[in-house]
Amino acid sequence: MENKKKIAVFFGERSFEHDISILTGLQAFRAIDTTKYEPFPVYVDLDGKWWTGEKLLDNSTYPLTKEKQKTVTPVEFRIGGERAHILPLKKGLFGKAKPIYFDFAFLAFHGGYGEDGLFQGLMETAGIPYSGCRPLAASVFMDKIATKRVCKAIGVPVLDDVLIKRPEGSDFFDVEKLAKDVKFKFPVIVKPCSLGSSIGVSKANNKEELYAAILKVFALDSLAMVEPFVPNLEEYNVSVCNAFGETRFSAIERPIKNTDAVLSFEDKYKAGGKNGKAGKMGGAKTCGCKGGNSGRISAGMLAMTRALNPDELSKKQVENIKTWAAAIFNELRACGNARIDFLCNTKTGQMWLGEVNPIPGSLSYFLWEAAKPKVGFTKLVNALIEEGFRHEERYSDFLKTISDNRIFK
Amino acid sequence: MFYIVQPKEKNKLPLRLVFVHGWGSSYQAFSSLAEYFSDEAECVLLDLPGFGKSDEPKAPMSPADYAEEVAKIISKMPKKKTIIVGHSFGARVAIHLYNLHKKSVDGLVFLAGAGLKKKRSLTFKIKAFCMKKAARFIRRFSFLSFLKKVPMGSRDYKNATPVMRGALVMAVNEDLAELAKDISCPALLVYGSDDNETPSEFGRRYEGLMHDAKFFEIKGENHLSILNSPVAQNLIEEFLKARFVC
Numbered sequence: 281m282e283n284k285k286k287i288a289v290f291f292g293e294r295s296f297e298h299d300i301s302i303l304t305g306l307q308a309f310r311a312i313d314t315t316k317y318e319p320f321p322v323y324v325d326l327d328g329k330w331w332t333g334e335k336l337l338d339n340s341t342y343p344l345t346k347e348k349q350k351t352v353t354p355v356e357f358r359i360g361g362e363r364a365h366i367l368p369l370k371k372g373l374f375g376k377a378k379p380i381y382f383d384f385a386f387l388a389f390h391g392g393y394g395e396d397g398l399f400q401g402l403m404e405t406a407g408i409p410y411s412g413c414r415p416l417a418a419s420v421f422m423d424k425i426a427t428k429r430v431c432k433a434i435g436v437p438v439l440d441d442v443l444i445k446r447p448e449g450s451d452f453f454d455v456e457k458l459a460k461d462v463k464f465k466f467p468v469i470v471k472p473c474s475l476g477s478s479i480g481v482s483k484a485n486n487k488e489e490l491y492a493a494i495l496k497v498f499a500l501d502s503l504a505m506v507e508p509f510v511p512n513l514e515e516y517n518v519s520v521c522n523a524f525g526e527t528r529f530s531a532i533e534r535p536i537k538n539t540d541a542v543l544s545f546e547d548k549y550k551a552g553g554k555n556g557k558a559g560k561m562g563g564a565k566t567c568g569c570k571g572g573n574s575g576r577i578s579a580g581m582l583a584m585t586r587a588l589n590p591d592e593l594s595k596k597q598v599e600n601i602k603t604w605a606a607a608i609f610n611e612l613r614a615c616g617n618a619r620i621d622f623l624c625n626t627k628t629g630q631m632w633l634g635e636v637n638p639i640p641g642s643l644s645y646f647l648w649e650a651a652k653p654k655v656g657f658t659k660l661v662n663a664l665i666e667e668g669f670r671h672e673e674r675y676s677d678f679l680k681t682i683s684d685n686r687i688f689k
Numbered sequence: 690m691f692y693i694v695q696p697k698e699k700n701k702l703p704l705r706l707v708f709v710h711g712w713g714s715s716y717q718a719f720s721s722l723a724e725y726f727s728d729e730a731e732c733v734l735l736d737l738p739g740f741g742k743s744d745e746p747k748a749p750m751s752p753a754d755y756a757e758e759v760a761k762i763i764s765k766m767p768k769k770k771t772i773i774v775g776h777s778f779g780a781r782v783a784i785h786l787y788n789l790h791k792k793s794v795d796g797l798v799f800l801a802g803a804g805l806k807k808k809r810s811l812t813f814k815i816k817a818f819c820m821k822k823a824a825r826f827i828r829r830f831s832f833l834s835f836l837k838k839v840p841m842g843s844r845d846y847k848n849a850t851p852v853m854r855g856a857l858v859m860a861v862n863e864d865l866a867e868l869a870k871d872i873s874c875p876a877l878l879v880y881g882s883d884d885n886e887t888p889s890e891f892g893r894r895y896e897g898l899m900h901d902a903k904f905f906e907i908k909g910e911n912h913l914s915i916l917n918s919p920v921a922q923n924l925i926e927e928f929l930k931a932r933f934v935c
Contacts, residue, residue: 309909310909310918310919310920311919311920312920313920313923314906314907314908314909314920315905315906315907315920315924337909645919649725654725654728656725656919656922656923656926657919657922657923658919658920658922658923659923659926661919
């Protein structure tokens with residue numbers, strides 16, 4: 281039998297969505313076809329330290345306390361030599377640590393450092409094929425302004441916005457002066473530019489709340505974005521993927537929220553479960569049909585409930601969602617299965633692109649299982665791995681042509 | 690016997706999957722698999738007598754008796770290609786069902802399927818021998834009869850009612866290797882590498898015994914987690930596509 285390719289599954293990282301990334305990482309790990317590949321986990325903790333070891337596959341290992349660190353192996357990443365690898369920092373029995381080589385990096389990060397192109401750049405530099413978006417698409421998608429500007433250029437509707445920059449040099453600033461350009465009617469929405477998953481997003485009903493919201497954002501991000509509030513708001517999300525040889529779309533989901541405001545981080549990940557913990561890995565995902573609504577209701581790995589393929593959307597709206605999602609995805613030559621979120625005023629039917637998640641939570645596998653044609657989680661993960669390998673092949677062709685064009689021969 | 694069929698508008702689908710659960714379990718063990726496959730196959734989910742929503746039988750039933758019960762349900766339905774998906778004990782029932790009603794079984798899927806004798810270590814054999822002797826000793830001397838009340842045996846055995854204990858003993862004493870040799874329909878055998886109850890070695894042996902079987906071991910899955918392994922789901926999908934939906 282041929283040697284199985286070794287796949288390092290990366291998760292964690294210095295990010296607000298650290299714990300969600302652990303869940304996605306463990307789910308993705310389980311979906312990797314072990315009859316084809318040999319996966320192993322690499323966890324990046326909140327300090328940016330890397331760890332490996334079987335124990336990382338166990339939910340009870342987290343949080344990785346000092347005590348639990350003894351059950352796993354600290355490693356460092358080495359590049360610049362023959363072949364990039366990770367090296368255990370614990371010495372072996374005879375004093376020398378054995379390098380761990382791997383053929384592929386499966387990235388299950390959410391938020392900063394892992395989803396925004398930085399880690400992708402590290403893998404590019406190290407010459408290790410990896411899953412999902414390349415650095416360019418990942419960084420643009422994780423920056424709300426850049427994404428909106430590209431959308432505008434290609435005709436995908438977005439909300440107007442006013443940007444407010446945190447002044448440098450002083451901790452004391454006149455918010456009133458900073459916010460003078462906000463001409464929208466209240467209420468407005470204030471969000472940080474670069475954080476995903478609704479962190480730091482708030483609704484402001486008046487000037488005082490606006491100032492407070494801006495200051496809240498400045499604690500997280502140097503740039504705040506103010507947008508008009510969309511009344512009668514529902515969100516519609518769809519995941520896009522080119523890994524099957526054509527542009528494919530997942531089912532469309534409508535997240536079910538608790539409040540009338542924007543979907544908060546709490547709504548997304550902490551709803552339902554008392555302590556905000558997600559259910560058992562691979563646990564039940566469906567709770568049948570909602571009365572009178574043909575759209576299936578399904579609770580994903582995370583406690584949030586959602587309506588799949590909701591039937592209130594018109595044919596035209598579904599068409600628009602798909603066209604716009606494919607447009608932004610392909611404009612940035614994205615890979616993987618980014619999830620593209622739209623905002624909708626349900627009274628007028630008007631829609632705008634909200635944000636793009638290069639690596640969606642749970643890899644949106646529940647949306648793909650409900651897609652037409654449906655894609656199982658293992659098929660999805662397989663496709664993402666194969667797509668990453670194909671990129672690497674193209675890249676090595678490119679390296680060959682460099683040697684033909686050298687000045688120093 | 691309790692059973693449900695999903696989806697409701699099932700007649701158009703050319704395939705039927707009959708899910709037979711393991712010991713101490715119920716149809717709900719298959720809810721995520723059945724949901725996934727319900728757009729390409731009619732999924733029959735059932736509770737064997739004595740489990741879940743089905744009443745306990747009056748007398749202990751053998752795996753073959755259970756198979757007859759399942760056959761009764763299938764025979765009432767319009768004929769179509771039928772694949773039995775058995776988890777653990779459900780695989781014993783599936784083997785008997787094939788043996789008794791070859792014409793109504795077109796394929797088999799085992800998830801951690803039971804039915805073979807474990808290769809036991811010497812220490813296990815010695816322990817079992819001593820336990821048997823001790824039981825005989827207790828029976829012989831009436832003054833020790835209070836010890837009879839102490840439940841001994843596996844967790845399944847301890848949890849069972851007297852009738853169901855009888856059924857369990859009948860099941861675990863059977864070695865289905867001989868019956869497996871007669872199985873010539875396509876079979877998919879999926880086992881977890883971390884399964885202590887039906888070790889993946891069972892799957893490898895079944896593969897050798899059956900005529901047209903393919904065995905896969907999924908790393909990291911155990912006896913129960915195999916039921917919602919995405920990799921297992923994918924193997925079943927591939928198996929159905931390759932052998933039944935051409």
